[in-house]
Amino acid sequence: MTDPPVPYRVLDTRPETADTVTFRLAPAGRALPPFAPGQFAMLYAFGVGEAPVSVAGILPDSGLMHTVRAVGAVSRALHRLRSGDVVGVRGPFGTGWDLPLAAGDDLLVVAGGIGLAPLRPLVQAVLAAPQGYGRLNVLVGARSPDDLLYREELGGWALPYCGVTVDRAGAGWPGRVGLVTALLDQARFSPAETTAFICGPEVMIRATARELLHRGVLPQRILISLERNMHCATGHCGHCQLGPLLLCRDGPVVGYDRAEHLLTVREL
Amino acid sequence: MPSATTTRDPAPPACVLDRQGLDALVQALRARGRTVIGPTHRGGAIVLEELRSAAELPYGWGVELDGGHYRVVRREDEAAFAHSAGPQSWKNYLLPERVRQWTADRAPDGELTVRQERHPPASYAFLGVRPCDLRAIAIQDRVLLGGWHRDDAYQARRNGAFLIAVECTEPGATCFCVSMGTGPAAGPGYDIALTEVLDETGHRFLARAGTAEGAEVLAGLPQRDADAATRTAAAEAVESAAGRMGRSMPPVDLHTLMASSLEAERWDEVASRCLTCGNCTMACPTCFCTTTEDITDLTGDHAERWSRWESCYDLDFSHLPGGPVRQSGRSRYRQWLTHKLGTWWDQFGSSGCVGCGRCIVWCPVAIDITEEAHALHQEQLARRAAGEGTP
Amino acid sequence: MMGHGGLFAALPEGRREALLAIAREVKYPVGSRIFEEGGRADRFWVVNTGTVALDLHVPGRRAAVIDTVGPGELLGWSWLFPPHHWHLGAQATGEVGAWEFGADSVRALCARDPELDHALLMYVSETIGKRLRSARTRLLDLYGPAGSGQLR
Structure with a gap:
């Protein structure tokens, strides 16, 4: 382990869905080096522990935005944060989304559930410099309309295509029901000149990547963000191994050309 | 990394220490403020512990090894390093089981203060590092120090560690360093390398320095120049050990x-x-x-x-x-x-x-x-x- | 993209025209029912614009939407298999424009053209497979509390 957590102050918190909260942080003193879209931070809840949380927003003056789902002791402690509270932050860690790789390409951003969080700063980066890329498509799958992240923001993105589909529709949902891959028919992209960015549950990642390969997207242009158990984030604790990959160091963003054969092995 | 069993300098600058010389080595290292860790016989095993003198080395003890089996056995000779790996390794000192990394305090107003643990520079001397374990240290160095992030606690302990390798002349039934290219001759990374020789001419240790500090320490010890007979006996003992490995890996990548x-x-x-x-x-x-x-x-x-x-x-x-x-x-x-x-x-x-x-x-x-x-x-x-x- | 998949792309050379010759262009206003569960499945559609929701009626509840069919996709496959009754209901969730095909005419066309018959059957099977995979995957509730699959 190298550097201990740096104190960051909570600016505000916003409930995103029933089990998800978004908060914005600003350095309480010294700031960490800048984060890139796709990288993650280790967030330290005092006395409880740390959790890896991808950066959902890169704010001015070294501010960070995170969206956290309550799944364990640490994330539940993070849910209790209120404006003015202080958390510890380490980072930035891991590989980010390789945007230079996508220069000039059509872009497919495919998100499942809370997988939209690490993709949000990527979309923002592309929207800030649209001339460098082809058509930007955002495809979002969620459990239900109530589980959709960044609802208002999604509607405000000016994109060639932005589609949302849900597993289960509640009353009055006018949109699509089904898998996120079903939205690919409406997306506007030329497969051979497309870079895809996928984040979500591994089953969803595999299904989406397979469909994209079938349509002619190159495996090395399919970038996926993977999850394993991360403790140290510095490549020293061994927990986040996926075969040859140490995901805190070689990931979380990995090319499908490197990951495909690893994702087919059970319990790897 | 050069193979440990080949490409050895045919006649590196070397000297010969006897048992008194080994005693003097331990005392010299202690006088330099180092904590000397080495093998000793305790509780039915050859364990690694702090040595106050070379007399605590397991003279005359060997080990009988097999799958799920470890016994200390009395030898007919007085060899100090005729035992292969014991239950511990040097990681117990370089990467201890528990290390505090930081402490944090929360003030009544919620202010958070995090203090990084300061790791006081340890000053170990490891006596009796087998060639396989010498490589193991180099491998942990790569993992914990060779990447983008460094493990500061490990670094502090490792920087201060003086390594005295002892080449392997008595491999165990579970040894296969030849297959892994790590022994029985010592590869790079030591400050001093010793080869134990025990024959009719006496009990002695062929010593070479691998670093300037190693040379400096050796120069201060009672010693004599390395004679041809000792050099030959040492080389033959290591050579013979290479042919007596108890196990081997399949000859594939x-x-x-x-x-x-x-x-x-x-x-x-x-x-x-x-x-x-x-x-x-x-x-x-x-x-x-x-x-x-x-x-x-x-x-x-x-x-x-x-x-x-x-x-x-x-x-x-x-x-x-x-x-x-x-x-x-x-x-x-x-x-x-x-x-x-x-x-x-x-x-x-x-x-x-x-x-x-x-x-x-x-x-x-x-x-x-x-x-x-x-x-x-x-x-x-x-x-x-x-x-x-x-x- | 209509280019990938889509019924017409799946047909052999020249069959698109033959099939379109027996098609009828139809429009459904928002909220209109296209077919009902249990009704006679004597036709199918290829959606051009808008989205169709496939639903199942549950007493005391609003109809539960199981799946949706969007532009370029096939609406209806029950016409192909006995007993030729719809398993779900269909409702236009937006203004829907589609090509409508009568099952009898298509069957007559296929009887004379085994290649078309085969291509059509393959396409319908692929569509059914996709919807089966979709249903199975959603059974896992991957986005649910225990199914999370990415950084917390």
């Missing part, structure tokens, strides 16, 4: 073998024996995995972060919100072996195995890493012969 064996049937067989106790990972001199512990005091305003050894055999090791990724014993044994012999190359540019044999000795059900590698190799040959295609 183990990295490739592991990568192509992920779905082998052998994993089911070994899983039927493996207790997933993790002994092999605790005994292994290169296993480096740790977990973190966060603790608070009773007021709740003071917290500490500790790192602690963990084993990939623990169910929680691969924990994800939905449950552990590696639930079966099969997958956890496979993780350990394929990492050790295979994916370690992808991650850190070398094998993670040095052929010390500790995992074989300290496995309660005598699972043998070399036997498993041979079995995977045989299964692959059989698969190929059956025309299932190349991996």
Whole structure:
């Protein structure tokens, strides 16, 4: 382990869905080096522990935005944060989304559930410099309309295509029901000149990547963000191994050309 | 990295120490403020402990080793280093089981102060580092210091460690350093290398310095120039050890073998024996995995972060919100072996195995890493012969 | 993209025209019912614009939407298999424009053209497969509390 957590102050918190909260942080003193879209931070809840949380927003003056789902002791402690509270932050860690790789390409951003969080700063980066890329498509799958992240923001993105589909529709949902891959028919992209960015549950990642390969997207242009158990984030604790990959160091963003054969092995 | 068994300088500057010279070495290191750690006979094992004098070395003790079997035996001679790897390794000192990493305090106004743990510069001298363990230290150096992030606690201990390698002249029945290219001759990385010679001419140690500090320490000891007879006897003893390895690995690229064996049937067989106790990972001199512990005091305003050894055999090791990724014993044994012999190359540019044999000795059900590698190799040959295609 | 998949792309050379010759262009206003569960399945559609929701009636509840069919996709496969009754209901969730095909006419066309018959059957099977995979995957509730699969 190298550097201990740096104190960051909570600016505000916003409930995103029933089990998800978004908060914005600003350095309480010294700031960490800048984060890139796709990288993650280790967030330290005092006395409880740390959790890896991808950066959902890169704010001015070294501010960070995170969206956290309550799944364990640490994330539940993070849910209790209120404006003015202080958390510890380490980072930035891991590989980010390789945007230079996508220069000039059509872009497919495919998100499942809370997988939209690490993709949000990527979309923002592309929207800030649209001339460098082809058509930007955002495809979002969620459990239900109530589980959709960044609802208002999604509607405000000016994109060639932005589609949302849900597993289960509640009353009055006018949109699509089904898998996120079903939205690919409406997306506007030329497969051979497309870079895809996928984040979500591994089953969803595999299904989406397979469909994209079938349509002619190159495996090395399919970038996926993977999850394993991360403790140290510095490549020293061994927990986040996926075969040859140490995901805190070689990931979380990995090319499908490197990951495909690893994702087919059970319990790897 | 040069092979330990070849490309040796035919006549490096060397001297000869006798037993008094070895005593003087320990005293000289202690006088320099170093804590000398070395092997000693205690509790029915050759363990690593602080040595106050060379007299505490296990003169006249050897070991009898096999799968799941370790016995200390009395030797007919008075050799000090005629034992192979014991239950511990140098990682117990360089990467201790528990290390505090930081402390944090929360003020009444919520202000958070985090203090990095200051690691006082340790000053160890390791006496009796076997060539396999010398390589193991180099491998942990690569893992903990050679990447983007450095482990400061390890660095502090490692920087201050003076390494006295002792070449292997009495390999155990579970040794296979020749297969792994790590011994029985000492590779690079030592400050001083010794080779024990015990014959009709007497009990003595051929000594070479590997660093300036090593040369300086040697120069201050009672010694004589290395004679041809001692040089020859030392070389022959190491040469002979190379031919008496108790175990061997299959003569194939183990990295490739592991990568192509992920779905082998052998994993089911070994899983039927493996207790997933993790002994092999605790005994292994290169296993480096740790977990973190966060603790608070009773007021709740003071917290500490500790790192602690963990084993990939623990169910929680691969924990994800939905449950552990590696639930079966099969997958956890496979993780350990394929990492050790295979994916370690992808991650850190070398094998993670040095052929010390500790995992074989300290496995309660005598699972043998070399036997498993041979079995995977045989299964692959059989698969190929059956025309299932190349991996 | 209509280019990938889509019924017409799946047909052999020249059959698109033959099939379109027996098609009828139809429009459904928002909220209109296209077919009902249990009704006679004697036709199918290829949606051009808008989205169709496939639903199942549950007493005391609003109809539960199981799946949706969008532009370029096939609406209806029950016409192909006995007993030729719809398993679900269909409702236009937006203004829907589609090609409508009568099952009898298509069957007559296929009887004279085994290649078309085969291509059509393959396409319908692929569509059914996709919807089966979709339903199975959603059974896992991957986005649910225990099914999370990415950084917390």
